[in-house]
Amino acid sequence: MQTQEGVTRCPQCAQQIRLDRRYVTWCDKCDWNVDPSSAEADQPAWRQRLEQRLADTLYRELERGSIHRPGWDAARLGAYLLSAVVLLLPLVGLLGGIALLTFYRPLWLSIPLSVIPFGMAVLLRPRAHRLDPDAHLVHREQAPALFALLDEIAEAIGTKPIAAVTIDAEPNIWFAPIGWRFRPVIGIGLPLWTGLGPQERVAILAHELGHGKNGDTRHGWVVGAAAQVLDELQKTFSERPYDRYREDVAHAVWLDHDPTPALVTRILNAVIGGAARGYGWLLEKVNFRSNQRAEYLADRKAAEIAGSDATAWALERTLLAESSCRALERALRFDKDVEPLEAVRRAAAEVPAREIERQVRLSRLRDTRIDSTHPPTYLRTKLVRTRPAQHALVVLGTDQARAIDQELRPTAEAVLKELRQELPR
Numbered sequence: 001m002q003t004q005e006g007v008t009r010c011p012q013c014a015q016q017i018r019l020d021r022r023y024v025t026w027c028d029k030c031d032w033n034v035d036p037s038s039a040e041a042d043q044p045a046w047r048q049r050l051e052q053r054l055a056d057t058l059y060r061e062l063e064r065g066s067i068h069r070p071g072w073d074a075a076r077l078g079a080y081l082l083s084a085v086v087l088l089l090p091l092v093g094l095l096g097g098i099a100l101l102t103f104y105r106p107l108w109l110s111i112p113l114s115v116i117p118f119g120m121a122v123l124l125r126p127r128a129h130r131l132d133p134d135a136h137l138v139h140r141e142q143a144p145a146l147f148a149l150l151d152e153i154a155e156a157i158g159t160k161p162i163a164a165v166t167i168d169a170e171p172n173i174w175f176a177p178i179g180w181r182f183r184p185v186i187g188i189g190l191p192l193w194t195g196l197g198p199q200e201r202v203a204i205l206a207h208e209l210g211h212g213k214n215g216d217t218r219h220g221w222v223v224g225a226a227a228q229v230l231d232e233l234q235k236t237f238s239e240r241p242y243d244r245y246r247e248d249v250a251h252a253v254w255l256d257h258d259p260t261p262a263l264v265t266r267i268l269n270a271v272i273g274g275a276a277r278g279y280g281w282l283l284e285k286v287n288f289r290s291n292q293r294a295e296y297l298a299d300r301k302a303a304e305i306a307g308s309d310a311t312a313w314a315l316e317r318t319l320l321a322e323s324s325c326r327a328l329e330r331a332l333r334f335d336k337d338v339e340p341l342e343a344v345r346r347a348a349a350e351v352p353a354r355e356i357e358r359q360v361r362l363s364r365l366r367d368t369r370i371d372s373t374h375p376p377t378y379l380r381t382k383l384v385r386t387r388p389a390q391h392a393l394v395v396l397g398t399d400q401a402r403a404i405d406q407e408l409r410p411t412a413e414a415v416l417k418e419l420r421q422e423l424p425r
């Protein structure tokens with residue numbers, strides 16, 4: 001690899017910088033080229049500063065230790081209230097329909113009229129999270145070592161045991177309550193999972209289960225259901241090809257075109273669609289801070305369970321998930337001799353500390369800039385590291401880690417086979 005490395009000078013501050021052609025060249029003294037794609041940033045500087053300041057104030061609250069446990073902070077309460085109002089809409093529809101049928105006569109008129117509120121109730125009903133019918137599930141019997149680890153983490157945190165695990169090829173690891181019985185399911189994305197060391201895996205799993213313990217999943221479900229209702233409203237009350245079609249039909253049937261129905265549609269679209277959009281925006285903003293705080297607190301749980309060091313490393317590793325995805329796709333498409341997951345493992349292990357440092361600095365520039373669901377990684381790792389170091393409560397040994405890999409192998413192979421078929425040749 002000697003030929004790929006060398007030394008060059010920073011064009012901005014003339015500092016000597018190391019060159020590695022496989023990765024972005026950047027300056028650690030003045031941050032030159034930390035974000036090579038920054039040209040596309042269209043956000044004004046004042047907004048970037050404002051968002052960075054907001055991120056910093058929340059961080060300091062947590063650093064001072066003024067927030068000890070997840071609770072009913074104002075942002076969370078506000079998001080719940082805003083959501084509750086929205087989730088009452090289908091109920092209003094249902095009751096309205098029943099009232100119409102009961103009290104309004106003649107019946108031949110009340111029946112067709114009641115279709116509108118009943119339709120609203122059906123359209124806007126809250127829905128349970130469902131797994132994709134093609135999801136690759138791993139059950140308890142298939143993976144005793146993995147479930148032993150999950151049980152140990154769940155017990156240490158004090159939360160319900162995991163019901164099932166799904167395997168996919170996404171660059172993340174997630175936790176969701178599935179169905180109306182809200183069965184806790186963990187999703188393991190192979191590109192991220194493969195690049196993590198054993199204790200880092202414990203940290204990420206503990207972070208996810210920590211969300212469950214802290215009530216974030218319930219909160220997420222309520223806010224998510226409300227956001228879905230608002231989305232449905234917005235879609236129903238926005239100009240669609242169907243509106244045009246209806247206008248054309250009306251035009252063809254009654255040759256003297258009456259503009260009233262079209263006008264009514266447009267007014268309804270503007271009022272209800274616009275209100276739904278505005279309300280959705282408000283809900284998102286109120287929820288933003290509550291979500292970010294939840295992430296810090298889940299990190300804290302992870303540090304208690306997996307240890308501070310492993311948690312901070314795991315968070316940094318997460319930044320490489322996207323490039324692990326690319327390594328996986330490359331291996332599937334071109335590298336027939338190497339086992340695809342082995343290629344991911346190697347790619348993740350090869351990443352120099354300097355590239356990870358660049359990604360961490362990039363998170364400062366980028367993750368405060370966009371409305372991301374997670375706080376910037378540089379603050380998350382900083383918080384984990386500045387708190388008194390914690391020793392791991394749950395330790396994943398090499399043998400058990402290997403056993404887990406073996407258990408997941410058949411499902412992982414099925415996932416990779418599917419991915420290979422989807423990729424262009």
Ligand SMILES: [Zn+2]
Pocket residue numbers: 010011012013014015027028029030031032
């Ligand atoms: Zn420089």
Ligand SMILES: [Zn+2]
Pocket residue numbers: 207208211295298
């Ligand atoms: Zn999280």
